[in-house]
Amino acid sequence: MKKKCSLSFLTVLCLFISGCGSAAIDDYATNKGYESAAEQTANAVSDTDDTIAKSEEPGSTPKEESPDQKGIPKEELKIGVLHLTDPSEGNGYTYMHDLGIQGMQQNLGLADDQIVRQIHVTDTDDQAIEDALRSCIDEGCNVIFSTSWGYMDKTAELAEEYPDIYFAHATGYKSNGRNFTNYFGRIYQARYISGIVAGLNTSADKIGYVAAMDSSNAEVTGGIDAFALGIYAVNPDARVYVKVTNSWFDPEGERAAAEALLDLGCDIIAQHCDTPNPMEAAQQRGAYGIGYNSDMSKAAPNACLTSVIWNWSTYYTQAVESIMEGTYDGGNYYGGMAENMVGLTALSPLCTEETAAKVEEETNRILSGSFNVFDGVMETNTGETVGEEGKTLDDAAITGGINWYFKTVTVVE
Numbered sequence: 001m002k003k004k005c006s007l008s009f010l011t012v013l014c015l016f017i018s019g020c021g022s023a024a025i026d027d028y029a030t031n032k033g034y035e036s037a038a039e040q041t042a043n044a045v046s047d048t049d050d051t052i053a054k055s056e057e058p059g060s061t062p063k064e065e066s067p068d069q070k071g072i073p074k075e076e077l078k079i080g081v082l083h084l085t086d087p088s089e090g091n092g093y094t095y096m097h098d099l100g101i102q103g104m105q106q107n108l109g110l111a112d113d114q115i116v117r118q119i120h121v122t123d124t125d126d127q128a129i130e131d132a133l134r135s136c137i138d139e140g141c142n143v144i145f146s147t148s149w150g151y152m153d154k155t156a157e158l159a160e161e162y163p164d165i166y167f168a169h170a171t172g173y174k175s176n177g178r179n180f181t182n183y184f185g186r187i188y189q190a191r192y193i194s195g196i197v198a199g200l201n202t203s204a205d206k207i208g209y210v211a212a213m214d215s216s217n218a219e220v221t222g223g224i225d226a227f228a229l230g231i232y233a234v235n236p237d238a239r240v241y242v243k244v245t246n247s248w249f250d251p252e253g254e255r256a257a258a259e260a261l262l263d264l265g266c267d268i269i270a271q272h273c274d275t276p277n278p279m280e281a282a283q284q285r286g287a288y289g290i291g292y293n294s295d296m297s298k299a300a301p302n303a304c305l306t307s308v309i310w311n312w313s314t315y316y317t318q319a320v321e322s323i324m325e326g327t328y329d330g331g332n333y334y335g336g337m338a339e340n341m342v343g344l345t346a347l348s349p350l351c352t353e354e355t356a357a358k359v360e361e362e363t364n365r366i367l368s369g370s371f372n373v374f375d376g377v378m379e380t381n382t383g384e385t386v387g388e389e390g391k392t393l394d395d396a397a398i399t400g401g402i403n404w405y406f407k408t409v410t411v412v413e
Contacts, residue, residue, distance in 0.1 A: 071326030072142060074108065079320065080116045080136025080144040082151055084123055084249055085274065092274040093248075093293045094119075097147045097170070100312025107317045108324070116141055123150025123248060133158050142166065143323060145316070148248060149219075156180055166323055170312075171219060173400055177330045183315050184219075186336030188226035188398065189366050190308045190343055192373045194290045195230020196362055197305050197347065198238075198268050200355045201288060205238040207231060208261025210254055210271040210278045214244045214411075215403050220272050222402035226373050227270060227290075228409050234358060240409045241266055249274045255281050260412065262287055268305070279304050288350065295345045307345045314341045334395060338367055374398060379407040 079101075087098030098117075105115060116139050118132035129151050136144050137158070143166045146155045152172035159167040159180035167180045175181045198207050209227065213220045228240045241264055243257035250273070258269050258278035262285045269282040270290035276299035282289040283303035289296070291307030315333050322328040335341035347356055365371035374393040378386045386404060387393060393401075405411070 071324050074110065074324055077110060077143065077320070077324065078114050078116065078139065078141045079110070080133075080139070080141035081118065082121045082129070082132050082136075082144070082146040082148070083117060083119045084121065084148045086119045087117075091276045091294050091296060091299060094147070094274070096293050096310050097312050100310075100314075100316045101145075103313030104316035104320055107313070108320060121148075121151070123148040126154055129154040130158070137162060137165065143320060144168070146170070149217075150248070152182075166328070168319060175330075175332055179330070181330060181332050183319070183333040184399070185310065185315075185334060185339075185341040187308065187310070187342050188222050188373050189337045191223045191226035192230040193344055193359055193362055193366075194270065194306060194308050195227040195232075196234055196358055197230075197344075197351065197355055198227070198270060198288075198290055199231035199233070199235035200352050200358060201305055201350075202235065202238055202268050204265055204267040205235065206264065206266045207238055207240050208258065208264070208266035208269045209240055209242045210257040210261070210269065210273050211242050211244045212248050212273050213246065215405060218398070218400050218402045221405065222398055223272050224409060225378075225402060225404075225406045228406040229373060229378070230362075232406070232408055233362070236408075238408065240406075241412050242405070242409060243412045245273060247273075251275045251277055254278055258282060259285075264412065276300060291345075297345065297348060301348075302350075305348045305351055309343055309345055311340050311343065314339055334399075337363070374402075380404040381407050381409050383407075 081097070081101055083094045083097065085092070085094040087095045089095060101115060116136050118135060121132045122128050133144065133146070133154060142164070144155075145168050146152070147170045149171045152169050152174055155167050155169045156174050156176070159165070159176060163179055165179060169180070169182050171184050172182045209224055211220050211224060215221045224240065224242055231238050231240065241261055243261050245253040245257050247253060254271070254273045254275050255277035258271075258281040261269060262281065266287065268288045268290065269278050271278045271292050274293065276291065276296045279289040279291050279296045279300035283300040287303060288305050289300055289303045291297070291304050294307065294309060296307045297304040314335060319333070337343055347359065362371070372392040374387065376387055376391070377389055380386060382404070384404070
């Protein structure tokens, strides 16, 4: 029988949401989810303006003069957003990006007609991507955010064609240092902490992971490895089994992958995919889950131990504000837990008693800078080693060079 975790986890939540307003902390601590989306993200961002970190990925194009150093008056702003799915679905990747857009809109006092959304833009269809981008341009957008990996190349092309429009792309690596930048975050920090949760709550020592892409994609693979490292830190006997869907959004494929992992005997299912279907599959089979993107306890309250989440409004607010004020510098963005860009939702009462204390301990180490997830020498599942003693992998290696799996990871065909 698993013991319930103590209320001391409220302390941990304050650490995870470092710098955010009390209203946001209260919403997280009572595990309400994101029912009042725009209000919550606005509260979360309002107190983080002084702690936002911007950094350029190594190898990006040197900064040049941006489109309009004088800034754009608030009333002249029009912001376009490309979404992979429909945010009204209420869960997942697109939903959280749209909460970020709503939070930015409230923070900066923009009207509804200043936001143009293009939804259901398939990121494997170049023509659909270009059509969506041009539709935003035709509607007068002078700032455009494209939120999915597959939008990157077309966004880069149109940025060259329209040098007076600001373009920014999430999760990618291309930029021109002028009017086309990329933005992402240290999600691997929260992944590591979620691995602590999984490692302390498995009975079978077999943990499943539904992955959108294979090891050729460093974003997905880095998250898997961070998760596995967190598990290994507290439970070296546990193993991680990965099932790849080869799609960023495949509701049926995601459920089928989770079911295949449950059939192998996995008693916890984690995920890097859009829908809550893996969490629902876990709940139906009496297993636990670790959600991603949004608070997936809403979909699977009897399974979801916690969810790894994004607070995109941290980025959207500072990006648009810098354009308004004329301080935009063409730099890329890469924030982490300290900037309130990534974190976890409240631990479920389903967790073992020791989970909250260990999560708090490891969170403190990350926030203090005394520990980095990819520190030292790490052994891969092919017997090779990565990293050096006394050193940590840099951002370039983490974002573009993790094409290997940690030694406890097995890919299921």
